[in-house]
Amino acid sequence: MKYALTTLAMLVFTFMAGAQTNPVLGKWKTIDDETGRIKSVVEITERDGKLYGQVIELFRLPEEDQNPICDECEDDRKDQPALGMEIVRDMVQDGDDLEWEDGTICDPKNGKIYDCVMWLDEDNMDELKVRGYILFLFRTQTWLRQN
Numbered sequence: 001m002k003y004a005l006t007t008l009a010m011l012v013f014t015f016m017a018g019a020q021t022n023p024v025l026g027k028w029k030t031i032d033d034e035t036g037r038i039k040s041v042v043e044i045t046e047r048d049g050k051l052y053g054q055v056i057e058l059f060r061l062p063e064e065d066q067n068p069i070c071d072e073c074e075d076d077r078k079d080q081p082a083l084g085m086e087i088v089r090d091m092v093q094d095g096d097d098l099e100w101e102d103g104t105i106c107d108p109k110n111g112k113i114y115d116c117v118m119w120l121d122e123d124n125m126d127e128l129k130v131r132g133y134i135l136f137l138f139r140t141q142t143w144l145r146q147n
Contacts, residue, residue, distance in 0.1 A: 022046060022093075023120060024100065027056070028128055028143035041146055042087065051100055051118075053088030055108070072111030082108040088130075091118060098122060105132045114138075 025046060030039045041057035060066050068082045077085055091103035098120040105116040114132030121127060126145040131138050 022051075023098065023125055024051065024118065024128060027146040028053075029146050030130075030143050031141055033139055033141045040082075042143070044088065049092070051088065051091035051103065052086055053105075054086045055082055055084060058083050068108065070106075070108040070111055073106065073108070074111060075113070077106060077108070078111075088116065088118075091116065105130065107132070 025044055027041050027043050029041055031037070032039050038059050040055050040059060042053040043056045044051055044053045046052075058066075058068075060068075070077050070080055070082060070085065073080070085106070085108055087106045087108060089104050089106075091100040093099070094101050099117065100119070101117045103116050104113050106113045114134055116130065116132050118128055118130045121129070128143040128145070129140055130143055131140040133139075
């Protein structure tokens, strides 16, 4: 009986811990919205209740710079390599929704920093929509969960 109660308690704890896991955490393949090509893998992590995304892998064509530097960035990312760069910062969850907002995303190709919103579709948790915008101008990419 004692064994059964211990096992049940462990199962309940495991279920509760799993239920509280943020579904957006993990590795995502970024897809170029203009070419449809996989550009990189970004790992989204959580710090102090906010989400951050770091480039952990790049997919470059042979004729492209294999170690691009963000020479057009104007903040602490200036002259830093794209590989290893934190491109998503300070995203917070919008209530209980599968949406995160109020953060920024940096395009290391041109150094521009955009306001950002990200969301998961309840019907397809393996696609993350990432929108960078300035005022009413925006670009939306679909990132794919990397297994």
